[in-house]
Amino acid sequence: MAPAAPAAPAAPGALVPPSAEDVALAEPPPPTRVDVPETPLYRLKTRLLGSPLHTGELAHERLGKPTALAVFASDNLSSSAYATEEILRILVPAIGVAAFSLVVPVTVALLVVLGFLILSYRQTIKEYPSAGGAYIVTKDNFGKVPALVAGVSLLTDYILTVAVSVAAGTAAMASAIPGLQPYVVPISIAFIAIIAFGNLRGVKESGKVFAVPTYFFLLNMLVLLVWGGIQLVRGGLPQQSLNHPGLVHVGGAGNGLFMGAALFVVLRAFASGGAAVTGVEAISNGVPAFREPSWRNARTTLVWMGSLLGVMFIGLSILAAKIHSAPFEKGTPTVISQVGKAVYGRGPSGHVLFYLLQIGTTLILVLAANTSFADFPRLASFAAADGFMPRQLTKRGHRLVFSNGVLTLALGASVLVVATDAKVSRLIPLYAIGVFTSFTLSQAGMAKHHLTRREPGWRRGMAINGFGAVLSLVVDVIIALTKFNEGGWVVIVAVPVLVVILLRLNRQYVAEAAELRENAPRAAVAPIRRGHIVLIFVDQLDLAAAQAIRYARSISPDELRAVHFAIDMDRAAELRQAWCDLGLSGIPLDIVECPDRRLARAAVNLVAEVLDEKETELTVLLPRVEYGGTWHRLLHDRTAHQIAEALSDVPHVGVTLMPYHLGRNSAPRADTTTPTKASKRATKAKSEALQATLLPSTLAVPSGTVPIGSLSHRDRATVAGRVRQVRVQPRDGVATVEVTLVDGTGDVRVVFLGRRHIPGIAPGTYLSAHAVVGQRGGHLEMLNPEYTLLAAD
Numbered sequence: 001m002a003p004a005a006p007a008a009p010a011a012p013g014a015l016v017p018p019s020a021e022d023v024a025l026a027e028p029p030p031p032t033r034v035d036v037p038e039t040p041l042y043r044l045k046t047r048l049l050g051s052p053l054h055t056g057e058l059a060h061e062r063l064g065k066p067t068a069l070a071v072f073a074s075d076n077l078s079s080s081a082y083a084t085e086e087i088l089r090i091l092v093p094a095i096g097v098a099a100f101s102l103v104v105p106v107t108v109a110l111l112v113v114l115g116f117l118i119l120s121y122r123q124t125i126k127e128y129p130s131a132g133g134a135y136i137v138t139k140d141n142f143g144k145v146p147a148l149v150a151g152v153s154l155l156t157d158y159i160l161t162v163a164v165s166v167a168a169g170t171a172a173m174a175s176a177i178p179g180l181q182p183y184v185v186p187i188s189i190a191f192i193a194i195i196a197f198g199n200l201r202g203v204k205e206s207g208k209v210f211a212v213p214t215y216f217f218l219l220n221m222l223v224l225l226v227w228g229g230i231q232l233v234r235g236g237l238p239q240q241s242l243n244h245p246g247l248v249h250v251g252g253a254g255n256g257l258f259m260g261a262a263l264f265v266v267l268r269a270f271a272s273g274g275a276a277v278t279g280v281e282a283i284s285n286g287v288p289a290f291r292e293p294s295w296r297n298a299r300t301t302l303v304w305m306g307s308l309l310g311v312m313f314i315g316l317s318i319l320a321a322k323i324h325s326a327p328f329e330k331g332t333p334t335v336i337s338q339v340g341k342a343v344y345g346r347g348p349s350g351h352v353l354f355y356l357l358q359i360g361t362t363l364i365l366v367l368a369a370n371t372s373f374a375d376f377p378r379l380a381s382f383a384a385a386d387g388f389m390p391r392q393l394t395k396r397g398h399r400l401v402f403s404n405g406v407l408t409l410a411l412g413a414s415v416l417v418v419a420t421d422a423k424v425s426r427l428i429p430l431y432a433i434g435v436f437t438s439f440t441l442s443q444a445g446m447a448k449h450h451l452t453r454r455e456p457g458w459r460r461g462m463a464i465n466g467f468g469a470v471l472s473l474v475v476d477v478i479i480a481l482t483k484f485n486e487g488g489w490v491v492i493v494a495v496p497v498l499v500v501i502l503l504r505l506n507r508q509y510v511a512e513a514a515e516l517r518e519n520a521p522r523a524a525v526a527p528i529r530r531g532h533i534v535l536i537f538v539d540q541l542d543l544a545a546a547q548a549i550r551y552a553r554s555i556s557p558d559e560l561r562a563v564h565f566a567i568d569m570d571r572a573a574e575l576r577q578a579w580c581d582l583g584l585s586g587i588p589l590d591i592v593e594c595p596d597r598r599l600a601r602a603a604v605n606l607v608a609e610v611l612d613e614k615e616t617e618l619t620v621l622l623p624r625v626e627y628g629g630t631w632h633r634l635l636h637d638r639t640a641h642q643i644a645e646a647l648s649d650v651p652h653v654g655v656t657l658m659p660y661h662l663g664r665n666s667a668p669r670a671d672t673t674t675p676t677k678a679s680k681r682a683t684k685a686k687s688e689a690l691q692a693t694l695l696p697s698t699l700a701v702p703s704g705t706v707p708i709g710s711l712s713h714r715d716r717a718t719v720a721g722r723v724r725q726v727r728v729q730p731r732d733g734v735a736t737v738e739v740t741l742v743d744g745t746g747d748v749r750v751v752f753l754g755r756r757h758i759p760g761i762a763p764g765t766y767l768s769a770h771a772v773v774g775q776r777g778g779h780l781e782m783l784n785p786e787y788t789l790l791a792a793d
Helices: 020-026 040-049 055-061 065-081 083-127 133-142 144-176 178-200 203-234 263-277 294-323 335-344 348-367 369-385 403-419 424-430 433-453 458-517 520-524 543-554 569-582 599-613 630-634 639-647 677-693
Strands: 531-537 559-566 589-593 616-626 653-661 716-728 736-742 747-753 766-776 779-783 786-790
Touching: 065 083, 065 144, 065 203, 065 263, 065 294, 065 348, 065 369, 083 133, 083 263, 083 294, 083 335, 083 433, 083 458, 133 144, 133 369, 133 433, 144 178, 144 348, 144 369, 144 403, 144 424, 144 433, 144 458, 178 203, 178 348, 178 369, 178 403, 203 294, 203 335, 203 348, 263 294, 263 458, 294 335, 335 348, 348 369, 369 403, 424 458, 433 458, 531 543, 531 599, 543 559, 543 616, 543 653, 559 569, 559 599, 569 589, 599 616, 599 639, 616 639, 639 653, 716 747, 736 766, 747 766
Parallel strands: 531 559, 531 616, 559 589, 616 653, 747 779
Antiparallel strands: 716 736, 716 766, 736 747, 766 779, 766 786
16 A cells, blocks of 8 residues: 555644644543542431531521421420429419419519510520620620620520430429339430431421421410310310319418518519510521521511410410319429319310320420520520630531531430439529529620611610510519529529630630631741652652652652661561662662661751751651551551651641552452442432533523533533632742532633632522633633623522
């Protein structure tokens, strides 16, 4: 065959078709595929909690008003089931039958407190819609120490709320089924675990799960109060005898000013019923969990909560006063159950309604703990963000909830349940002191806020919050004095101790941050030495060492050498022979004696010698084998870590650990037709990553928008996508903002020249861009496009 004729020279200016070799060179390399293995714990978490939620879905985890009422108001609403009984438990032994005439006035006094708290917290929510409640308000107006007092008071009260709620619910179960009495502690802990599990699945998920029991209880209370009210008007309600065995001691007529009761007795009854108004702050702490407009929806839900509690509390007190329902020593039957029996009667339908009421009461008492699980993690995250609690509490978990806060609350409540044998009587004296302390500080802070800002209507706001602060302080003092000897002293002592501990933690965080920030910009731009030497510390010639050698060759230092510290001369001789057989030119192996076998010290001495000989920057590569199982790790030492720690303080030395994961970095099998677990995981990870880049269906994109994957060089097009990455330049660099835009079909680089920052453009936001598509470095890009920030409905 004759040789092919040479190609004719192209005319000047003519386009020359590229050769096959040019095309091959111009083609981008295939994308790098890396299988990031999922740990067994992560796979278990996904199986139990569901697929992980992406940060962009946080807005969709917000709650409507009906669901938010169930999530944030269950604690407050549940107190109507036992607040009347707690008042009577003080009054009946003191003044006997006259207690039933005094219970309603005490209830009205508590409802006055509730009303002012509702008005006060409406002001708080409007002025501080970012949430945080008492902690944020107090910090903004009084500083960090009073804010810590408010925060710690609330956090301890949330832990107590969980313990009291599950203990009360378990006691109700044990009353109905006496055989469960020996198991009240494990049952209570099981309830805590169930509620924690529900909250770990996400705010929206827990709201759906816990909404049904809350509204079931409200429906039962509505039926009880309506039917009881009808019978009350008709005069058909029976009156119970006070001679039943097991009742609390029924006192005689007293000589006090209040229907025979002394002032201290009335104050004790008021303090015992004060639990009814706890939980009011929960909504102000959870404003960001509401759908927009969040602050307005939160204020509306707060009024609903207060109104429902007020109606149920006063209604149950009126019925109990008429029926003469007195508490029993052992706590069962409860006052609400006695009222239910009296109202519904002994017929078949009455029995059904009574048991429905008992079921609803048990459920709401247990699920009252859910309010704490909604608020404790959020409040703890605020304190942690300010450096007063461990930073791990600021991290959102698998389902966009503060998982560490949920687990911390569950653990703390479980410890309390075990310590008190799940006895409500041992927990109640600790209750409410903390929450009224936070009420006082929050309302005082709001009063100062109005006085300082003097915005329109500030006098009315200051009057409401100022009176609320005084009222809360009075209630707090009453509770502290009357409950001190019964166990209230524990909270009074614990709060300042915890505040001191958290202040010490904050000082540690501040000191660490100051050390890390000091002269950081100057250190980053400090002059560097001209040369660059790389040392690879080699124990043996294996895949871990080979990986480090390959990386060292890629960075092209001025000098590259391997180092072996000879502890075993036979092993050193084997390595020397293997190195000679390797055939790599330009990478010598230094075998250094180490007679005392102190590798870290030998490494420091060697590095110091190199730096003394030459004015150079030095990089030390440490190959390190990573073992999969825990017991595998126990069989091997951590020499690389020890050397890295020893070298970390030497100036002009950088240490890089080169991990080789045993069992994961091995060569692929010849037969890859059968999908392996690793390939399945990689496929799943790729699918999840693709799903994360898809645009929401509610995103309003401009007309004529085309998929990014369909773009070609020199097209004029409009695209829309999510900002995956933003690249910014330092002050001395060229002023540009480079944005990587993705939409699930591909990605494009959007470049804005002459800008260092564009407000509104950040990772996770949505953007549309219109421009001619160019190409740079094998990547499509749009230069200085017309752009619009997009928002999903």
